[in-house]
Amino acid sequence: MTALIEVSITDLAHDGRGVARRSDGKTVFVAGALPGETARVHIVKRNRHFDEARIEELLVRSPQRIEPRCPHFGTCSGCSMQHLPTAAQIAAKQDVLAENFERIGKVAPARWLEPLTGEPWGYRRKGRLSVKWVAKKDKVVVGFREDNPRFIADLGQCHTLLPAVGLRIAELGALIGGLEARADIAQIEIAAGDDTVALTLRNLRPLSDADRSALVEFARHHGLAILLQPGGPDSVTPLWPDTVALSFAIPEFDVDIAFRPLDFIQVNGDMNLRMIHHALELLELAPGDRVLDLFCGLGNFTLPIARRVAAVTGVEGEAALVARSRDNALRNGIDNARFFAADLAVDQRDAPWARESWDKLLLDPPRSGAAGVFDYLPRKGTDRIVYVSCHPGSLARDAGILVNRHGFRLEAAGVMDMFPHTAHVESIATFVRE
Incomplete structure (x- = not known):
């Protein structure tokens, strides 16, 4: 084992590890450490610009530190923040989102949304x-x-x-x-x-x-x-x-979505229902609206949207999910929703759905974000965008594109605690054309 060094933790990294600096100025990421703590640690991995360490002895304990509920905490990679109260976890995630907006996108929301939260245990379906x-x-x-x-x-x-x-x-x-x-x-x-x-x-x-x-x-x-x-x-x-x-029901919109065991669905079922309600409220749907839903998956947002608007189109890269989206529209008696299979990482400007006029746009991309879409969308008639994000860095980058290249204003943003006790930051943002 390497010699122990004493460090003071000044911040939390995006992955939930504590951040400290060695006497020579090199950054050290310390697993399981919290801001305000002092610890003796041993270095487990050295990198050119930073080191990674584990606590050997906690010298000064944060008043926020709590006992993790799970006996496997610190060994299992499934959770990294059980030693923080839930409210403090959410505040840390909001800080990560704000820092990404400022550093990457050079933008800030006009207002912060209240964090969307739910039951923090037994939530993974x-x-x-x-x-x-x-x-x-x-x-x-x-x-x-x-x-x-x-x-x-x-x-x-x-x-x-x-x-x-x-x-x-x-x-x-x-x-x-x-x-x-x-x-x-x-x-x-x-x-x-x-x-x-x-x-x-x-x-x-x-x-x-x-x-x-x-x-x-x-x-x-x-x-x-x-x-x-x-x-x-x-x-x-x-x-x-x-x-x-x-299958899972979305009672507020009288929708029931069937899926297969290996299909992608939102991990947190209760939070998914809250998120759908939240997103559709932010879209401010009107009966005459035409809405485009990109990265639509099984129609998690598309089918509820269909209950509130004149027409909605969902686009998804995985053809099997598109087929099941169409089946779900039929089984729910929805006839104003269309679905297309398309690789949204590739320029789709010549696709029929991309050339149509859309009042509102909903985005729910993977971790890589939706930057490729912005080469040909949104069109002039689109005045409101709701962006559901599973990675704050790609959301911040895309927010900068929408604000600086397309003339939108970042109206509101906030975190959704889809994965309690993990460092995963799920968030939502609303953009309105200036």
Whole structure:
């Protein structure tokens, strides 16, 4: 082990680590440290411009520090902020968003929205657990990756996963450890609808009858659905029951969205409903509006929007999701929503939907943001944009483009605590044409 050094923590980094400076001025990121704390740390990784460290001894403790609820905190990479109260986590995320706007986009919102918050525990309805048979331990390890991604955190339970799965991780490990194919199960994909919790096991070889029977018995006993994935995404098939139907309702808009176990849906179901309401309020929809929804996925926003406007078009890069969006429109009796498959990272200015006039635009891009879209959109008739973001840096960059190149004003912005206890910053911003 390297010699210990004493550091004072002055700030929180975007990933939840404490920030300190060595006596020579070099930045040190300290896992699990909070502003105002002093600690003896050891350096675990040296880089040219910064070092990474772990606490060996906490000398001065922050008054904000609380005891993490999860015994795996500090080992599992799933959460990095359980040692902060929820209100302080949200304030830190708002600070990250504000700093990104200022540093990257050179913009600031005219007003800050109240943070959107929900239940901070048992909220994850979607997730992927890694699975590995460890001969030295004579057991199967089930969990999220550790900070060192080569290793899997040996979890007994997880308090952020929905309880039907989160409180049964040790049982899942014991179940798989008792299978003949225990070394051939690589991961468990969790997907929960309103009525069904489905576990999709990635099995690297066919399972024996005995293994299949053990899995069915576990599923029956705990009220779960079990599916197997021996190959790519199209290979997923139900083991028990014979058919697995997943869906979630958006009651405020009389919409019910069906999805498949490997489809992308918002991880936090309760916050998703709040976010949809929030976004549609910010759009200020009118009955005669024509709305364009880019990166629309399964129609999470598109279908609720359709209940409030004259017409809405959703565009998504994954053709399979577009097909299911169309199916969901049919099953909800919605006939004023259209869906198109298009790679939005590529110039789409000649696409028919891009040449149409849109009153309002909703964006919900991946981490890379929506900068490519702004080469041909928004058109002159679009006077309001709501941007849902999963990465504050790309939102800040795109905000700068909309304000400085397209003549919009950043009317409002705020964080949405979609992932409590993690450093992930989900946010929303409204832009209005000057």
